[in-house]
Amino acid sequence: MPTIQELATDAKAAASRLGIHKFDMAGSIIDESSVKVDQGKPDQVKASNRCTVAVRVWNEQGAVGITSTTNVDPVGLELALKTASEASFFGATENVPDFSPEFAAPLAKESHEKLPAAGVSDLLEKLLGAEKELKSAHAAIASVPYNSIAQRDSDRFYLNSEGAMRTESASTASMYLYTKTEEEGKKPRSAGAFRISRGVEHLDVAGCVKEAAEKTISHLNYEKITTGKYTVVFSPEAFLDLLRAFSNLFNAQNILDKQSLSTPESLGSAIASPLLSLADDALHPANVGVTTFDGEGTPTRRTSLIADGVLTGFLHSSGTAKRLNATPTGHANMGAKVTVSPHFYHVFSTAIAEPELDLNTAENVVLVDDLQALHAGVKALQGSFSLPFDGWLLKGGKRISVESATVAGNFLSLLKSITHLGKEAHLTPSGVCPYVWVEELSITGE
Known part of the structure; x- marks a missing residue:
């Protein structure tokens, strides 16, 4: 795989040969690996190294053509530039994109350096240990059917014919555990936990196991919920999922x-x-x-x-x-x-601090932990949603797992019905968010 500097040199040389005066490129080089286990044995090991580059070329009339390629040797880059150049003669004539006016502006922050990658054997050892610990947390936890530890190194770049050259590097690692229970006379119950960090050695494996176990155990004794209007508390993950659905x-x-x-x-x-x-x-x-x-x-x-x-x-x-x-x-x-x-x-929230509402003492409040079927239950242009969820009814100081239910409403109305934001912010893959309290949302039981 060529370095980013080599890509830039090859691109400029190819553009010169083709008589292209204005072009830019953006892309990434990704090196990642992941493992999955099943009942105490390695189940799946994946590794990939790939590069994707998007190329834009402007012709003498100012129209632009664009193409992408995964072939980043000199021949592949030249072919991509030539294809984009030919496509420019069929490009739009209105609202034609141009270079960003800030392509040379200084960056506000330096990117992180990449961390050394862990070996596949280390990933498997951590995941096998997590699966074993999670299954031993309760007799009802029969399996962890969805699980993974993944690590990724990435190099991103942007360059153009005006001399711009931006690069950044990053390392990330993530872990996912999702359980399934089996109890005679009861429906299977599930729960999951996710962690992300800059490298495998920084992953909070113990915290991920603990969260998945506690959530799973809390869902074992479930009850039906009466259909009606409830004060609803969205977990940070659930609220950010809604925000992204209506982005x-x-x-x-x-x-x-x-x-x-x-x-x-x-x-x-x-x-x-x-x-x-x-x-x-x-x-x-x-x-x-x-x-x-x-x-x-x-x-x-x-x-x-x-x-x-x-x-x-x-x-x-x-x-x-x-x-x-x-x-x-x-x-x-x-x-x-x-x-x-x-x-x-x-x-x-920048509002003057109010007394913190306590989930442990909330009465007749629904805590939505995880929203499901966002691809099907959201009408983004109408602002409406109706989504199955995993969560609990908070009553008498107890969390009663909801057997099966949906939460529905209008997103714009929901935003105006927020009555409280928790003081503590929680990190999720999508952002940082506290628990969000909303009044009068429709909950439909099974």
Whole structure:
């Protein structure tokens, strides 16, 4: 696999031979491995090393063509440049993308250095030990059918014909455990836990096992729930899942395509409870996978989306920023077309501290821990959702596992119905978020 510097040298040489004067490239080199176990034995070992590069070429008329390739030797890069050049003559003539105005701006933060990769035998040893410990936590835990430890080294880059050259490196490791119970006369119950860190040696294996065990055991004695309106508390993971499902609310490309719950005129309007503030912050200290620039070479930054309930910003590429007279925010992805997506959400409250609501003393409150079927139960353009969930009914100081139920509502109404945010923020793969209390959501029992 060539180095990024070699890719840049080869690309410039190929562009010169082809008479191409304006081009840019964005891509990544990924080296990853993962393991899975089954009933005390290794079940699956995967490893891959791959490189993907997106190439854009502008012709003399200013139109742009784009292509992608996984063949990154000199011949492959030259072919990609030639293909993109030929495609440019069929490119759009309106709202043509251009280089980001910030492709040479200084980055706000340096990327992390890569950490040494662990051996496959070490991954298997940790995962086998976790599976054994989890199964021994309770007699009802019969198996851990979904499990994994994975590690990834990545090198990202952006370069263009104006001399831009950005690179960053990162190492991440993750662990996932998901159980299944078997008890006579009872339905199988399941629960899971996830951990992520910069390297395998930093993974909180014990914490992952403990969380998966406690959740699983808490679901063994389940009961039906009466259909009705309840105060609902969303776990950090569940609330961030909802935010991502309705991310068109902040996505400038969706807004321009009229595929959003917002319009350009929505900025400055109150869309949520004054208790809620939200930012997208790729540079957040808790973000394991820090991204310092986007697919167009624009530096990433903290972008305020909601401040005290008021919509304050959108996520932009350089193209959407130009069309909406805004500043690029570093959220572009280069592909068949330039798309916009969030990095790392930070949910918080700037309101004067109120007495902390205690989940251990809450009465007739539903705690939603994990939302399911988000691909099918969310109508992103209508703002509505109806989703099965794993969770508990909090009653009399006890957590009663809900046998089977769905939570439904309108996302914009939900945002305005937030009554409390917990003081403690929790790290999830999608961002940092506290527990979020919402009044009067519909819960439908089986």
